[in-house]
Amino acid sequence: MNTYDNPFHRDNVYGHTLSLLLEHSGAHNGVHLDIGCSYGRIAEHIRDQLGREYIGFDLDEQALGSLVERGFRTERIDLSDIDAAERIIRTTIDGRHVASLSIIDTLEHVLNPDAVVSMLRRIAIEHSAPLVMSVPNVAHRDVGAKLAFGKWDYTDTGLLDITHLRFFTETSVRELMRGAGWHLVSTKYVFAAKSDQHFPNLHPALAEATPLHDLLIGLRNQVDDCAKVNQFVGLYLPGPAIQGEAPNSRESESKPPFLSVITRTQGTRLDTLRDVLLCLSAQSSQDFEVCIIGHKLSPEAKLAVERVIDDTHAEFKARIRLISVDDGNRTRPLNVGFEAARGDYVAILDDDDIVLGHWVEKFEAVAAANPGRVLRLGNVAQLWQPVHTTHGSKTVRSVGSPEACFPFEFDFFQHLVENSTPPVSLAFPRACFADLRIRFDESLTTTEDWDFLMRTAEVCGVASDKEITSIYRKWDNAASSYTVHSQDEWRNNHFAIWRKLDAKPLLLDSGSATRLRYLVDDWNRNHRGRVGHAPDPELDSTRYENALREQIHIMLRSRTWLIGAPLRLAAWLRGRRFSYPMLWAMQAPQLENYIAQIRTSRSWRFGQWVKKQTGR
Amino acid sequence: MNAKKANHNIRHLRVHSVLYGNDPERIEQTVAHLNRAADLAISGGAAASVSLTYGDSSPSPVLSSDFLDRVRANSPALRSVDYVHFDGNLGSAKGHNTLIDDAESKAREGVELDAILIMNPDVMLAPDTLIELLRPTSNPRVGMVEARQLPIEHPKEYDRSSGETSWATTACALIPIKVLRELNGFDNESFFLYCDDVDFSWRARLAGYQVIYQPSAVVFHDKRLSKNGQWAPTASEQYYSAEAALIMAHKYSRPDIAEKLFKSFSESDTPHLKRAAAEYAERKASNRLPTPIDPEGRVAEFLGDHYTKHRYAL
Structure with a gap:
C-alpha cells in the first residue's frame, strides 16, 4: 500500500468529511471536487451517499490511476502552479454545477496554502459550494509535550510527516481560511488521545501516570479544546475575504499600556467610584487603562456611571471603557474585564478601594525586576462608614486607623490554607489569562480572587514588595461582600478551592523544599518527638x-x-x-x-x- | 452632583498654590484636574469664573513660559493662569498672603473676586469638588470650607450633620475673600509652614464664622504610608510642626503647654526638636512671639499632639 492510501472509516478524516457534507450540503446535486485526493478512498461514499459525481485532483499519477481503475474521473494538477491548477479545474467542471469541494490533509504539503484556498474560493463562490478542509494539528499535546523537552520526531506520515511544509494550529487554520474568504460553518475534528507521536511511551511527559504529564496536560487543556485533536476538519462557505488581523489579535494595535485596571461596579456606590477614579487619574504613572465593568446595571444606574466617567478630564476619560455585563455572578465581570484588557498586567480595583499615588508606578518597578511574576504590594485595611452632611452629597468617611492586616510577603503555603491577599494589592500578567487561559471560576460566588491567585501564583510565582500602595476599605454600617454573602456560602467556596488545589499536581517555586522540610521537621519534633537532621550551613x-x-x-x-x-x-x-x-x-x-x-x-x-x- | 444648591454669592474663584521645587509634570496633571472641576462648576451654574495663580518659593523658577503657555492652552475653563516667582522661600503663610495681596490688587483694578481656594500644588481635584466646596457657602456665617483628602483622610473629628469642625487644613480649603480681609490673611509673622491654617481657622471662629469640613468635596493629596501603615512626616515637617506647636500654645494663651513642650523639645535627643526649642527661645528673647489671644479658651483645643479630637490615630 502507498504511504497516503488510507482507508475510509466512519471515525477518521474521510468519515468526518462525509458527515459534514451530508449534514450541510446533502440536498445539492452536481460534482464534488476533491483537491489533493490521493487514492480518494472517500470517492465511493461521495458518489453513493451524496449522489454526486466525484472528480479527484492530485499530482500523484499512481494514486490517480487507482481512482481511474475504480471508475472515477481524475485530473493531474500541481498546486505549486496555482494558475495552471485553476485552469485545469475549471476546464474539468465544464459548465456543470459544483455541489461541494474537499481538500483533505493537503495544505500542509504545499508552500502556498493561502493561494490554494483563495483559488478554491474563486471557483466555489460561483456555485455557492461548501468546502471541507482538513489539516493535522501540530499543537497536539503529544507534539507539545515532547517539544518542551527537545524532541521533534519526523515520521513518514502523520502529525509530523517528513514532507510537511506548513504546520497548523486551530488559530492559524482559522486565520488562513478567514483571510481567503472562507467562513466556518461547522467542525468535526478527529481526536486521538494518543497520536502517532505518542512515543517513547514511557517518556515522563507522555506517560499517563506521571505527575509531569498531569501537570502539562492540566495546563494544556486549560488553553483550548484542541489538545487531543489530530486533524482539524471543518466545513466552510465562500464569502467576502476578511483582510488584516483576526478580531482578537492585538499585534497591530498601538502599544499596549503597562496596566489594565478592572473595576467592577453595580452602580450602587457612585461616591466611592468617584474616589477610585480620582485615585487613578492622580497616579504618578499614567501608563494604564481602566475597564469599568458595569454588572447588571439598570438603565438609570448605567446612565449614572456614564456620567461619573464623563465628568473626568478628557485625557483620562479617553482611557476608560465602560463594559456592561448583564449575566453571571460577581465573578463573571472579572472574566469579561480580563478578556477586554490590553495591558501587560491586569489589576482588580473594586469600586470601593483606595490606591496611593504610586500604586501603578510601584507595580511597574516590581514588574521590571521580576518579569512575568504576579506582582504583590503592601496593603493596609481601614474602617470606613457612610456619611451625609446637610450641605454635601452622600459620601464616606474613615473611622479607623490603617491596619496592616495582611502579611507583606506572599507565602504560597499560608495561602494554601486561606487567602491573605486583598485583590487591590495584586497585578497579574495578562498572559496568564490570554495565553494560559486561566479563568476566574464562575462557579465560585466568593473568594474567586483567591482561586485565581493560587492558579496563577503556582505557574508564575509572586514578586512581593512591602511598600504600602493601597487601602482595603472595610465597611461599618454599609453593605460589602461580607454582608451580602452568608457564612455558609463563604465556607462552601473555601472548601471548593481546597478541593481544586488537591485535584492536580502542585507546582512549587524554588525554595519550597526547604520550607516543606521545616514544616515536616517541626511537626515531627512536636508530635513524634523526633529530632531532625542537622541543618545545612548554606541552606539553613x-x-x-x-x-x-x-x-x-x-x-x-x-x-x-x-x-x-x-x-x-x-x-x-x-x-x-x-x-x-x-x-x-x-x-x-x-x-x-x-x-x-x-x-x-x-x-x-x-x-x-x-x-x-x-x-x- | 447637585449644582442648584450652590451659593450664588460666591461666583468668582481664584485658586492659590505655593510651589517649592515641584515637578512640572505633576503640576500639569493638577491643572488638568482643576480645569475639569472649573468646567463643571461653571457649566453647572455653581461658579462664574475660576482663575489660577501660582506663587513660587523655589530658588529658581520651576515653571517656564512655554510650560505656562501650554497649560493655558489646555485649560480653557480657567479664566487665567498666572505665575509669580517670589525670589525667596516665603513659606506657606507669607506665600499665600503675598498671593492674596496680588488678588486684592487685581480686584481693585476691576477683576471680580469672591473667594480664594487655597490648595497644595500636588492636590488634584475630583470633577465635582468645586461644586461641593461651594455648597456650604450658602450660609453667610461659613468662613472656611475644607475638602476631604484621598488617599489618607485627615482624622480630625467633625459634626456628621453640619460638617462643622475645629479647624481646616489649607491642603485644599475655600475661603470667602471677605473673611480673608476681615482676618487680615494668615499670620505669617508667627508661622512659616505649619499651623497657619489652624490659627486662621481659630481666628475665624473667634470672629463668629463656622469652619466646615465637606467630606463630599474630594481631592487627591499624594501622601504615603510608612511600612507599619502610619503617616511618616519628614524631618523638616517634624521641625516646622514642633516650632509651630510651641507658638500655637503661646498664642492661644496656654503657657503651661508651651512650657511643657519647650522642656520636652529641649531635652529631646532629636536634633530638629532641639532646634525648634532653640528657635522658640530666641523669638521669646527678641520679643517676636505673637500677643496671646483667646484667653478663655473659646476655640483653642490642645489634645496631646493635636488641635482637636481625632477619630483615630494616624
Missing part, C-alpha cells in the same frame, strides 16, 4: 547558627566542662578570665571557631580524660 544558615549556639551552650553546661573548673580557676588566678560568650552576637564562623577552641582547651581535654578514667 539561621537554623545552623542556632544549632551551634545550642551546642556551645550544652558544652558549657556539661559535666566535662564542669570537671575542668579547677584548671580554669588556676588560669583565672593567672589573669586569664573566662566569661560566658555572647552567642547571640556571633555568626557561624565565630561559633564554629569557638567550638573548636573548647574542644582543644585544657579544661575540656582534662574533663574528657577524667571521665574516661572513671568510666563515666
Whole structure:
C-alpha cells in the first residue's frame, strides 16, 4: 500500500468529511471536487451517499490511476502552479454545477496554502459550494509535550510527516481560511488521545501516570479544546475575504499600556467610584487603562456611571471603557474585564478601594525586576462608614486607623490554607489569562480572587514588595461582600478551592523544599518527638547558627566542662578570665571557631580524660 | 452632583498654590484636574469664573513660559493662569498672603473676586469638588470650607450633620475673600509652614464664622504610608510642626503647654526638636512671639499632639 492510501472509516478524516457534507450540503446535486485526493478512498461514499459525481485532483499519477481503475474521473494538477491548477479545474467542471469541494490533509504539503484556498474560493463562490478542509494539528499535546523537552520526531506520515511544509494550529487554520474568504460553518475534528507521536511511551511527559504529564496536560487543556485533536476538519462557505488581523489579535494595535485596571461596579456606590477614579487619574504613572465593568446595571444606574466617567478630564476619560455585563455572578465581570484588557498586567480595583499615588508606578518597578511574576504590594485595611452632611452629597468617611492586616510577603503555603491577599494589592500578567487561559471560576460566588491567585501564583510565582500602595476599605454600617454573602456560602467556596488545589499536581517555586522540610521537621519534633537532621550551613544558615549556639551552650553546661573548673580557676588566678560568650552576637564562623577552641582547651581535654578514667 | 444648591454669592474663584521645587509634570496633571472641576462648576451654574495663580518659593523658577503657555492652552475653563516667582522661600503663610495681596490688587483694578481656594500644588481635584466646596457657602456665617483628602483622610473629628469642625487644613480649603480681609490673611509673622491654617481657622471662629469640613468635596493629596501603615512626616515637617506647636500654645494663651513642650523639645535627643526649642527661645528673647489671644479658651483645643479630637490615630 502507498504511504497516503488510507482507508475510509466512519471515525477518521474521510468519515468526518462525509458527515459534514451530508449534514450541510446533502440536498445539492452536481460534482464534488476533491483537491489533493490521493487514492480518494472517500470517492465511493461521495458518489453513493451524496449522489454526486466525484472528480479527484492530485499530482500523484499512481494514486490517480487507482481512482481511474475504480471508475472515477481524475485530473493531474500541481498546486505549486496555482494558475495552471485553476485552469485545469475549471476546464474539468465544464459548465456543470459544483455541489461541494474537499481538500483533505493537503495544505500542509504545499508552500502556498493561502493561494490554494483563495483559488478554491474563486471557483466555489460561483456555485455557492461548501468546502471541507482538513489539516493535522501540530499543537497536539503529544507534539507539545515532547517539544518542551527537545524532541521533534519526523515520521513518514502523520502529525509530523517528513514532507510537511506548513504546520497548523486551530488559530492559524482559522486565520488562513478567514483571510481567503472562507467562513466556518461547522467542525468535526478527529481526536486521538494518543497520536502517532505518542512515543517513547514511557517518556515522563507522555506517560499517563506521571505527575509531569498531569501537570502539562492540566495546563494544556486549560488553553483550548484542541489538545487531543489530530486533524482539524471543518466545513466552510465562500464569502467576502476578511483582510488584516483576526478580531482578537492585538499585534497591530498601538502599544499596549503597562496596566489594565478592572473595576467592577453595580452602580450602587457612585461616591466611592468617584474616589477610585480620582485615585487613578492622580497616579504618578499614567501608563494604564481602566475597564469599568458595569454588572447588571439598570438603565438609570448605567446612565449614572456614564456620567461619573464623563465628568473626568478628557485625557483620562479617553482611557476608560465602560463594559456592561448583564449575566453571571460577581465573578463573571472579572472574566469579561480580563478578556477586554490590553495591558501587560491586569489589576482588580473594586469600586470601593483606595490606591496611593504610586500604586501603578510601584507595580511597574516590581514588574521590571521580576518579569512575568504576579506582582504583590503592601496593603493596609481601614474602617470606613457612610456619611451625609446637610450641605454635601452622600459620601464616606474613615473611622479607623490603617491596619496592616495582611502579611507583606506572599507565602504560597499560608495561602494554601486561606487567602491573605486583598485583590487591590495584586497585578497579574495578562498572559496568564490570554495565553494560559486561566479563568476566574464562575462557579465560585466568593473568594474567586483567591482561586485565581493560587492558579496563577503556582505557574508564575509572586514578586512581593512591602511598600504600602493601597487601602482595603472595610465597611461599618454599609453593605460589602461580607454582608451580602452568608457564612455558609463563604465556607462552601473555601472548601471548593481546597478541593481544586488537591485535584492536580502542585507546582512549587524554588525554595519550597526547604520550607516543606521545616514544616515536616517541626511537626515531627512536636508530635513524634523526633529530632531532625542537622541543618545545612548554606541552606539553613539561621537554623545552623542556632544549632551551634545550642551546642556551645550544652558544652558549657556539661559535666566535662564542669570537671575542668579547677584548671580554669588556676588560669583565672593567672589573669586569664573566662566569661560566658555572647552567642547571640556571633555568626557561624565565630561559633564554629569557638567550638573548636573548647574542644582543644585544657579544661575540656582534662574533663574528657577524667571521665574516661572513671568510666563515666 | 447637585449644582442648584450652590451659593450664588460666591461666583468668582481664584485658586492659590505655593510651589517649592515641584515637578512640572505633576503640576500639569493638577491643572488638568482643576480645569475639569472649573468646567463643571461653571457649566453647572455653581461658579462664574475660576482663575489660577501660582506663587513660587523655589530658588529658581520651576515653571517656564512655554510650560505656562501650554497649560493655558489646555485649560480653557480657567479664566487665567498666572505665575509669580517670589525670589525667596516665603513659606506657606507669607506665600499665600503675598498671593492674596496680588488678588486684592487685581480686584481693585476691576477683576471680580469672591473667594480664594487655597490648595497644595500636588492636590488634584475630583470633577465635582468645586461644586461641593461651594455648597456650604450658602450660609453667610461659613468662613472656611475644607475638602476631604484621598488617599489618607485627615482624622480630625467633625459634626456628621453640619460638617462643622475645629479647624481646616489649607491642603485644599475655600475661603470667602471677605473673611480673608476681615482676618487680615494668615499670620505669617508667627508661622512659616505649619499651623497657619489652624490659627486662621481659630481666628475665624473667634470672629463668629463656622469652619466646615465637606467630606463630599474630594481631592487627591499624594501622601504615603510608612511600612507599619502610619503617616511618616519628614524631618523638616517634624521641625516646622514642633516650632509651630510651641507658638500655637503661646498664642492661644496656654503657657503651661508651651512650657511643657519647650522642656520636652529641649531635652529631646532629636536634633530638629532641639532646634525648634532653640528657635522658640530666641523669638521669646527678641520679643517676636505673637500677643496671646483667646484667653478663655473659646476655640483653642490642645489634645496631646493635636488641635482637636481625632477619630483615630494616624
